[in-house]
Amino acid sequence: MMRLFQSLIPASALVVLLTACGSGESNVESGNREGYLHYGNGAEPQGLDPQVVTGVPENHIVRALFEGLAVKNPKTLEPEPGVAERWEISEDGTVYTFYINPEAKWSNGEAMTASDYVWSWNRALHPDTGSLYAYMLYPIKNSEAYSKREITDFNEVGVKALDDQTLQVTLNAPTPYFLQLMDHYSSFAVHPETLLKYGKMTDRFTPWTRVGSIVSNGPFTLEEWSLNRRIIIKKSEHYWDRDNVALNGVYFYPTENVVSEERMFRAEQLHYTAVVPLDKIPDYRTRENSPYVQSPYLGTYYYLVNTDRPPVDNVLVRQALSYALDRDKLTRTVLQDTAIAAYSITPPDTLGYNPPKLFSYDPSKARDLLAAAGYPNGEGWPGLEIIYNTQEAHRKIAVAVQQMWKKELNIDITIANQEWKVYLNSVSQREFQVARRGWIGDYVDPNNFLDLFITDGGNNNTGYANDIYDEIILERAPKAKTREARYSLFTEAETMMMNDMPIIPIYTYTSKHLIHPSVEGIYPNLMDSLNLKYVTLHPGRRLDMGSN
Amino acid sequence: MVRFILWRLLQAIPVIFVVITATFFLVRSAPGGPFDSEKAVLPEVKRALEAQYKLDLPLHEQYFAYLGDLGNGDLGPSFKYPGRSVNEILGSGLPVTAELGLYALTFALFVGVLAGVFAALKPNTRQDFIPMGMAMIGICMPSFLLGPLLVLVFGIYLDWLPIAGWGDLPGDKILPSITLGSAYAAYIARLSRAGMLEILSQDYIRTARAKGLPEWQVVTQHALRGGLIPVIAFLGPAFAGLLAGSFVVETIFQIPGLGRFYVQAAFNRDYTMILGTTVFLSTLIVFFNLISDVIAAWLNPRLRAQFKGGA
Numbered sequence: 001m002m003r004l005f006q007s008l009i010p011a012s013a014l015v016v017l018l019t020a021c022g023s024g025e026s027n028v029e030s031g032n033r034e035g036y037l038h039y040g041n042g043a044e045p046q047g048l049d050p051q052v053v054t055g056v057p058e059n060h061i062v063r064a065l066f067e068g069l070a071v072k073n074p075k076t077l078e079p080e081p082g083v084a085e086r087w088e089i090s091e092d093g094t095v096y097t098f099y100i101n102p103e104a105k106w107s108n109g110e111a112m113t114a115s116d117y118v119w120s121w122n123r124a125l126h127p128d129t130g131s132l133y134a135y136m137l138y139p140i141k142n143s144e145a146y147s148k149r150e151i152t153d154f155n156e157v158g159v160k161a162l163d164d165q166t167l168q169v170t171l172n173a174p175t176p177y178f179l180q181l182m183d184h185y186s187s188f189a190v191h192p193e194t195l196l197k198y199g200k201m202t203d204r205f206t207p208w209t210r211v212g213s214i215v216s217n218g219p220f221t222l223e224e225w226s227l228n229r230r231i232i233i234k235k236s237e238h239y240w241d242r243d244n245v246a247l248n249g250v251y252f253y254p255t256e257n258v259v260s261e262e263r264m265f266r267a268e269q270l271h272y273t274a275v276v277p278l279d280k281i282p283d284y285r286t287r288e289n290s291p292y293v294q295s296p297y298l299g300t301y302y303y304l305v306n307t308d309r310p311p312v313d314n315v316l317v318r319q320a321l322s323y324a325l326d327r328d329k330l331t332r333t334v335l336q337d338t339a340i341a342a343y344s345i346t347p348p349d350t351l352g353y354n355p356p357k358l359f360s361y362d363p364s365k366a367r368d369l370l371a372a373a374g375y376p377n378g379e380g381w382p383g384l385e386i387i388y389n390t391q392e393a394h395r396k397i398a399v400a401v402q403q404m405w406k407k408e409l410n411i412d413i414t415i416a417n418q419e420w421k422v423y424l425n426s427v428s429q430r431e432f433q434v435a436r437r438g439w440i441g442d443y444v445d446p447n448n449f450l451d452l453f454i455t456d457g458g459n460n461n462t463g464y465a466n467d468i469y470d471e472i473i474l475e476r477a478p479k480a481k482t483r484e485a486r487y488s489l490f491t492e493a494e495t496m497m498m499n500d501m502p503i504i505p506i507y508t509y510t511s512k513h514l515i516h517p518s519v520e521g522i523y524p525n526l527m528d529s530l531n532l533k534y535v536t537l538h539p540g541r542r543l544d545m546g547s548n
Numbered sequence: 549m550v551r552f553i554l555w556r557l558l559q560a561i562p563v564i565f566v567v568i569t570a571t572f573f574l575v576r577s578a579p580g581g582p583f584d585s586e587k588a589v590l591p592e593v594k595r596a597l598e599a600q601y602k603l604d605l606p607l608h609e610q611y612f613a614y615l616g617d618l619g620n621g622d623l624g625p626s627f628k629y630p631g632r633s634v635n636e637i638l639g640s641g642l643p644v645t646a647e648l649g650l651y652a653l654t655f656a657l658f659v660g661v662l663a664g665v666f667a668a669l670k671p672n673t674r675q676d677f678i679p680m681g682m683a684m685i686g687i688c689m690p691s692f693l694l695g696p697l698l699v700l701v702f703g704i705y706l707d708w709l710p711i712a713g714w715g716d717l718p719g720d721k722i723l724p725s726i727t728l729g730s731a732y733a734a735y736i737a738r739l740s741r742a743g744m745l746e747i748l749s750q751d752y753i754r755t756a757r758a759k760g761l762p763e764w765q766v767v768t769q770h771a772l773r774g775g776l777i778p779v780i781a782f783l784g785p786a787f788a789g790l791l792a793g794s795f796v797v798e799t800i801f802q803i804p805g806l807g808r809f810y811v812q813a814a815f816n817r818d819y820t821m822i823l824g825t826t827v828f829l830s831t832l833i834v835f836f837n838l839i840s841d842v843i844a845a846w847l848n849p850r851l852r853a854q855f856k857g858g859a
Contacts (some may be wrong), residue, residue, distance in 0.1 A: 027717075047631045054585065130596030132589060148592050204600055205630040227632070227640045229714065229804035256808070257799045259696065264712050264802070267703055421580025421817050428588065438586070458588030 026268035027251070032518050032539035035248035037532070040261045042274035044228045044254040048209040050188040051124045051131045057274075061252055062185045064233055064532045065216040069098050069117070069167075069182040074531045075523045077351075077444055079179040083112060083189070083217065084167075093174030098167040103240035106191050107214075107221045114161035119201070120189040122154045128202035133186035136442065139175040173478040176486070177351075177445040184442065191215040219245045219533040228254055246521075246536040262514065265291070268543060271516040278393070281336050281512070289544055291514045295524030296340060298347055298441035299509035300449065303386065303401075307463040307502050309433050311382055316373035318501035323359055323366035324408040325401065331507050334400050339507035344498050345439075346449045346490075347508045350526070353446045353487050356495045363408040370409050378410035385414045388436035389423040397506065398436065427461050437461070440509070444526055446490045447477065453497055464502035469493050517541040553842060560834040567830045568618070568823070572611055575814075575822050582627035582817045601627060614823070623824035628816045634824035637809055644714060645805035648797070649790035651721060652729035653783070659729075660736025661779065665767065667737070668744035668775070679737060686734025695727040695800040712802040724801040728794055732786055736779055744775035777847055784840025788833035 027038045045058040050066055071082040084098040104112040121140075124131050125147045138144045141158030145151045158170030171178060181187055194215040198206035207213060214222050219241070220233040234249040236242060253270065255261035258277045264270045276284065276292060284292035305312045305321075312318055327341035340348070344355035367377070375381050386401065388394040398415040405413050418426060427435050439459070441448045451457065451473050455465040472493040480486035498505075511528035521535040583589055583597050598604045602613065617624055623634035663679035670676055702723060703711030710720035747753060748771055756766045795807030806825065813821035 044629075046629050049631065052630050054587075127592055128596055128599075130593050130600060132585070132587070132593055134593060135590065147590075204597075205625050205632075207631055209631060227637060227804060228808060229802075230716075253802065254804075255802065257802070260712055260800055260802060263696075263699055263704065267707075267711050269710065269712060269717075420815055421578070421584055424584045424586065425580040428584070458590065 028268040028271055028516055028518065028543070029539075031251070031271065032537045035246070035537060037247055037250045037519065037535060037537065038269065038271045039250050039252050040255040040264065040270045040273040041231075041252040042254070043256050045231070048214065048222070048225075049204070050185040050190060051120070051129060051133075052204050053185070054132045057252075057254070059185060060530065060532075061231060061233070062188070063183075063218070064220045064250065065214070065218045065222060066185065066188040066190075067218040067239075068184070068188055069100075070179045071531065072180065072183050072527070072529055074521070074525065074529065074534055077180075077525055077527060077529065079182070082183070084182075087179075093176075094171045096169045096171070096178065097162075098169070100165045100167065101240050102165065104217065105238040105240065107216050107236055107238055108191075109238050110191075111164075112189065112217055113164045114167035115164070116189040116192060117167050118154075118159050118161050119192045121157075121159050121187070123190070123195075123201050124186055125154075125157065126202050130204065131186060133184070133442075136181050136184055136186045139171050139173070139178055139181070141170045141172050175478065176483070177443050177447065180443040180445070189217065191217075220247075220250065223249065230254075241533070245533045247532060250532055265514045265516075266543075266545060268516070270514075271519050271537075272522070273514040276512040276514055278336055278338065281338060284514070287544070289517065291516060291543060292512070293515050293522075293524060294338060294510050294512050295528075296347065296349075296526060297509040297511040297528055298350065298444060298526045299438060300342055300345055300347055301339070301397075301436075301438045301506045301509060302342070302345065303504040303506065304427065304432070304435045304437045304461050305502055305504060306430055306433055306435075307500075308430070311373070311375070311384065312433055314373050315500055316369045317375075318504070319359075320366045320369035320373065320409060321405060322501055322504045323362045323369065324405055325504065325506070326361045326404055327506060328361065330397065330400050330404075334396050335507065338510055338512060340510065342505040342508045344494055344505055345452070345503060346446045346494060347441070347526070350441070350446050350449070351444045352483070353490060355446075356491055356498065358495060358498050366408055370411070375411070378412075381411040383412055383414065384433050385416055386434045386436070387416050387418055387423060387426060387432045389420045390417040394436050401506075430461060430463065434504075435461075437503075438509070441527075446487070446494075447473070450490060450493055450497075453502065460502075462502035464497070464500065466496065466500065469496055516543055549842075549845075552845070553838070556838050556841065560831075560838070563834060564827065564831055568615070568827055569611075571823055571826045572614065575817070575819050576607060578817065580817055582819060584817070601625070618827070623827075624820035626818055626821050628813070628818040628821065634820050637821065638806065638824060638828055641804065641806035641809055644803060645791055645794050645798070645807060648714075648721070648724060648728060648794055648803060648805060649787060651725035652790055652794075653732065653787055655725055655729035656732035656736050656786075657779075657783075658733075660733040661740050661776065663733075663737040664740030664779075665744055665772070665775075668741045668748060669767070671745060676741075680741065683734040683737040686730050687738075689731070691727050691731065691796045692800065694730060695723070695797060698723050698727055699800070712800075714801070714803040714805075720801075724797050724803060727800070728790060728797045732790070735786075736782065739778045739782055740776060743778045744771060747771045747775040750774075773847065777844055780847060781840055781844045783843075784836035784838070785833065788829070788836045791832060792829050 031038050041057045041060055043057040045053065045061055047053050048062055050062050053062060067082045069082055069084040070079040073080050083100055083104045085101040086099050088097045100112055100114055106112060121137060123129055125134055125137055125143050127147055127149045134147050142151060142156050146154060146157050160168045162168050195201065195208050198208040211222050211225050219236055219239045221236045223234040224232040231252040232249060235245050235247060255274060258275050261273050262277055262280055265273050284290050305318050307313055331337065331339045331341050343357045343359060346353065346355040348354055386398050388398050395417060402413040402415055405411055426432050439452065452459045453464050454470045454473055472489050477486050477489045480489055515522055518538045518541040519535060520538060522530055583594055626632050626634055626637060663683065667676040667679045699711045702709045709723055710717040713720045753766060753771055756770050794805055795811045798805045798807040809821060810825040813825060
């Protein structure tokens with residue numbers, strides 16, 4: 001009996017090991033050989049319908065399957081031809097005429113037409129569609145009124161198909177970033193007949209985006225979509241610029257767990273990761289030929305201040321809090337140098353615009369301001385609460401801020417985490433004193449950050465209201481004749497806003513990826529924007545993970 | 549026996565109904581809704597979304613509409629994944645989670661029963677302490693620790709096994725199954741040791757030994773049958789627990805199962821998905837409890853006799 005059991009255990013262990021031995025060729029090796037990129041995409045996309053989805057993982061796949069009228073150069077982010085081979089902009093900057101490339105085809109071989117855009121933008125703006133990004137097209141004349149059901153005839157909206165190849169767009173006012181919006185998925189054309197086969201134009205949840213049904217116009221077509229497992233796309237036969245597409249296809253993985261994602265990268269199951277766990281970064285930095293790539297990202301992490309709640313209804317208190325924050329120390333220690341200290345809302349070098357730096361870390365000035373507000377050395381301080389959504393990274397920052405304010409100002413701060421949707425509710429209802437917030441730009445222009453703080457703006461959430469600020473952002477800046485004139489107006493507005501301090505800026509985000517040495521054509525840029533069409537694979541280059 | 553099963557099935561109906569009702573009203577009373585996002589949603593857009601998902605109806609009408617759809621087997625559209633129905637998502641995740649659960653349970657049974665019986669044969673000796681000590685570690689070690697450890701050793705240092713995926717690379721199902729199964733293996737080891745110890749001290753075992761049966765026949769033919777009843781009773785809830793609790797393992801190993809949807813649905817306030825997964829899993833738990841009761845009854849001669857007499 002004993003002997004039977006004693007021999008069974010090692011035997012069973014052996015069986016497990018034998019079936020295990022040799023995991024074979026890695027994804028990176030097979031991918032390099034066959035021209036397939038293995039891409040960590042961060043999450044399962046909500047869907048692939050350009051007018052329905054929102055979010056970063058969706059963006060990567062949708063922009064590989066579809067293409068806009070103009071695309072961004074992956075290095076400079078300047079617009080270059082996409083579906084439109086060229087365009088003309090009227091003298092006053094309000095009329096754009098797009099000439100569609102005669103070679104631009106849908107993935108079923110049909111030619112693309114200007115009326116496809118008219119139809120698709122009608123869908124994006126139609127009040128029944130409920131597109132979360134409808135506002136991206138609001139620069140177009142009458143589009144906002146149409147979206148709010150103030151007018152019902154889409155012919156009144158400034159979009160006309162002059163003929164099959166020519167699309168004319170009339171704007172409310174000159175919009176210097178309008179071409180950038182053409183590379184945002186909410187402005188992409190969808191194939192009308194395909195959608196209508198499965199339902200009405202405005203339906204959100206028909207299965208038209210499934211494998212075999214979807215018709216798209218980008219460099220790649222949808223090959224497989226296994227829920228929460230992977231999405232495979234394949235080079236399109238009908239894409240106008242197919243000769244310049246190097247990859248045969250891409251595998252997207254919903255790598256939700258960042259730690260697992262990093263391990264998959266180390267085991268060469270991925271070419272590219274969506275993010276990198278913070279605690280792994282110092283190690284990657286010390287390596288030679290490190291696969292770690294970090295670059296500034298168009299986003300700001302800040303604390304919202306509720307300007308109607310004491311004690312932060314007092315501007316002196318808000319300034320004191322901001323002066324007392326040692327942002328350099330925070331980014332160096334808590335954030336491991338993966339962020340850039342921020343002193344304003346707009347990230348530095350946003351299309352050549354640099355925000356004013358009106359203050360710096362100055363604890364004695366902070367104490368003076370607090371004393372002037374009536375709390376000398378923190379006496380009589382009524383207490384203050386910071387809320388954040390439950391996440392370790394936000395907690396660490398809140399704790400550091402709490403300690404800095406205690407140390408420099410001798411005031412007590414409480415911090416409270418809230419579950420995501422509860423937190424969103426608190427912020428939108430303004431049930432907070434100080435709340436953590438992040439804003440990622442939709443397009444590279446200071447306007448995208450500064451129009452957050454117009455009076456009663458949906459993302460203002462601070463109660464900040466300033467008529468002069470509103471006038472600059474809404475009236476004067478759009479009418480500025482030159483970029484310089486426009487930027488100096490922005491500087492004026494931003495200076496005004498940051499003196500009132502309805503937010504406490506903390507840091508500018510960076511994008512962080514691990515990229516296998518065999519991959520080329522991924523350029524660091526502010527939008528973390530990647531055009532898969534330019535990516536190439538070079539077999540034989542190995543990942544050097546060193547001895548540790 | 550048939551009456552016993554029927555009676556238990558009837559009992560299950562009100563249980564599931566209470567689960568549906570409680571879940572429906574609890575998720576609706578949670579702050580925040582499915583369409584809240586970090587970027588403010590324009591009021592006109594929110595209205596359009598609510599109309600598309602019929603959230604603009606009064607709550608009681610939504611409830612009865614949901615019950616009606618449920619009666620037809622329709623769990624509704626997902627809020628988070630437009631274009632997908634909850635039925636479809638369950639249908640794609642369930643086979644994967646069930647397969648993972650099955651492997652994990654097989655592993656747990658094999659290792660657990662072996663270790664438990666082995667330990668029970670020589671109680672309070674080294675042969676008992678070593679497997680039971682390991683079992684204690686196994687119970688205490690959470691899968692979010694064990695999983696990454698196994699991955700580091702077998703996936704990265706030794707490079708024997710793939711570290712993520714499900715059916716993509718040969719052998720990628722081994723590590724997740726072991727990770728998920730080991731806590732259960734440990735539990736089963738303790739249960740089978742206790743069961744075997746009790747049985748081995750019974751008179752009929754002494755009789756069997758006295759009539760000169762070899763020890764292995766005593767164990768396999770006489771003792772195991774009674775000694776494993778506690779294990780069988782544990783299996784039903786264990787399998788349901790494996791299905792519901794596979795979230796951590798699915799996340800570590802990038803497995804496209806149900807667990808991830810189940811947990812994320814709550815964060816996303818994906819009302820239909822929360823309801824769908826909860827109703828589905830509670831039905832499953834009720835069902836597996838029933839099955840394990842039936843098997844335990846069938847294995848236990850005393851209970852069996854009762855049913856024959858018409859309980």
